[in-house]
Amino acid sequence: MTGDPTTPAPEGLSPEQLACFERDGFLGPFTALAPEEMAERYPVFLKALLHPSPVYGFRTVRDHHLGCRALFETCRRPAIVERVASILGPDLLLWRSTIFRKLPGAARVVWHQEHDFRGHRNTPALDPPRNITAWLAFTRTTRKNGCVRIFPGSHHAPLERRPVEEAVHMEVEPGQFFLFNETIVHGSDPNESDTERSGISIRFTATSTRIHPGMRVDGQGLPLRNWRAVLVRGSDAYGHNRLGPPPELDFHPIGRLREGLGALLHRWLRLRYGTR
Numbered sequence: 263m264t265g266d267p268t269t270p271a272p273e274g275l276s277p278e279q280l281a282c283f284e285r286d287g288f289l290g291p292f293t294a295l296a297p298e299e300m301a302e303r304y305p306v307f308l309k310a311l312l313h314p315s316p317v318y319g320f321r322t323v324r325d326h327h328l329g330c331r332a333l334f335e336t337c338r339r340p341a342i343v344e345r346v347a348s349i350l351g352p353d354l355l356l357w358r359s360t361i362f363r364k365l366p367g368a369a370r371v372v373w374h375q376e377h378d379f380r381g382h383r384n385t386p387a388l389d390p391p392r393n394i395t396a397w398l399a400f401t402r403t404t405r406k407n408g409c410v411r412i413f414p415g416s417h418h419a420p421l422e423r424r425p426v427e428e429a430v431h432m433e434v435e436p437g438q439f440f441l442f443n444e445t446i447v448h449g450s451d452p453n454e455s456d457t458e459r460s461g462i463s464i465r466f467t468a469t470s471t472r473i474h475p476g477m478r479v480d481g482q483g484l485p486l487r488n489w490r491a492v493l494v495r496g497s498d499a500y501g502h503n504r505l506g507p508p509p510e511l512d513f514h515p516i517g518r519l520r521e522g523l524g525a526l527l528h529r530w531l532r533l534r535y536g537t538r
Contacts, residue, residue: 274348283349283441287417290440291432294339294398300436304400304460306332306512311361316514317488319524323361324484327464327508328492333359334508337464338494342396342439349394349441350468353496355503357473358465364408364453371408373449375417379465380481387480389472391444393465397432398439400460405431407459408450410440416447439464469498483532 275283283289295303310330314321317328327334337356347354358379376395379387403409411429432440442448453459467473479485490506498505516524 274344280348283443286414287446288412288414288430288432288440288442289345291434291438292341292345292440293438294341295336295437297436300400303332303336304436306330307336307361307400307462310513311363313513314516314521314524316509316516318484318528319516319520320528321521321525322484323363324482325359325489326361327356327359328490328506329509329514330512331509332512333462334492336398337396337462342398342464343466343495345441346394346396346466347495349443350392350466351496353469353498354466354494355469355471355473355491355498355505356464356494357467357491357503360463360465362459362461362463364450364459366407366453366456366458368408368453368459370452371450373413373447375447376444379444384481385477387474387477388444388467389475392471393444393467395442395444396439396464396466397442398462398464399434399436400462401458402435403459403461404433404455405451406453407455407457408453409433409459410448410450412442413447417443417445434461466494469493469496469500470502472502475502479531483528485527485531 275289279289307326307330310326310333311323315324315326315329317325327337337359343354376393379393397410410432412432413427413429415427434440473491474480474486477486491503492508493505
């Protein structure tokens with residue numbers, strides 16, 4: 263299902279679009295930012311990515327919306343949040359993000375489903391496992407540079423073998439995004455071009471969901487002491503999760519000592535808790 267990329271930020275999805283999402287497990291593309299706006303912001307995002315995370319204390323592709331104000335503001339654009347609210351309901355948490363930089367020559371990403379974002383010791387990170395991902399392009403993404411591929415309707419059953427239907431290539435321009443749920447089968451081909459393919463997966467869930475219940479680290483060995491979910495729409499009537507404010511600045515230098523200690527902690531946690 264394809265949205266009109268020239269349409270201003272909507273109030274939400276139409277009944278027809280919701281039916282398509284239920285049937286196919288994904289929807290888009292839509293537009294959150296004009297390409298020139300994304301071109302202005304991307305250097306800021308890249309600077310944050312290439313420095314240690316102020317949340318985790320080491321370099322990671324995860325959760326830079328908690329350390330870079332410009333990225334947080336991009337993740338909560340009404341064009342994104344209002345469409346997600348049509349699916350998950352009015353009260354939304356932004357709980358995770360991952361930046362993907364696929365440089366020329368980068369390998370393929372195998373077919374997979376997110377399921378419930380397993381934590382350490384294979385315990386679910388979400389209870390119940392409700393998540394909507396908005397994949398937002400920083401750069402132009404095409405078949406040649408390894409855009410995301412999705413198998414329509416594959417969210418209706420666990421992945422046991424490669425789906426037989428034809429995958430959809432999600433080619434998008436900078437500032438465009440598409441939505442998919444936690445069980446859709448997706449992956450990407452190698453980057454066989456001379457251009458970078460970069461974007462961010464922005465993860466949302468409802469305030470009724472428990473996030474990282476009883477966990478000290480997540481499934482990738484990231485310590486959760488400074489992690490927080492951010493309320494991006496509505497209110498939280500449940501109080502299940504640790505909530506916090508968005509970052510105030512675009513860049514938070516942490517110093518070499520803390521970075522070194524953070525890297526050591528990360529390695530120890532991965533060994534201690536058996537994480538990937």
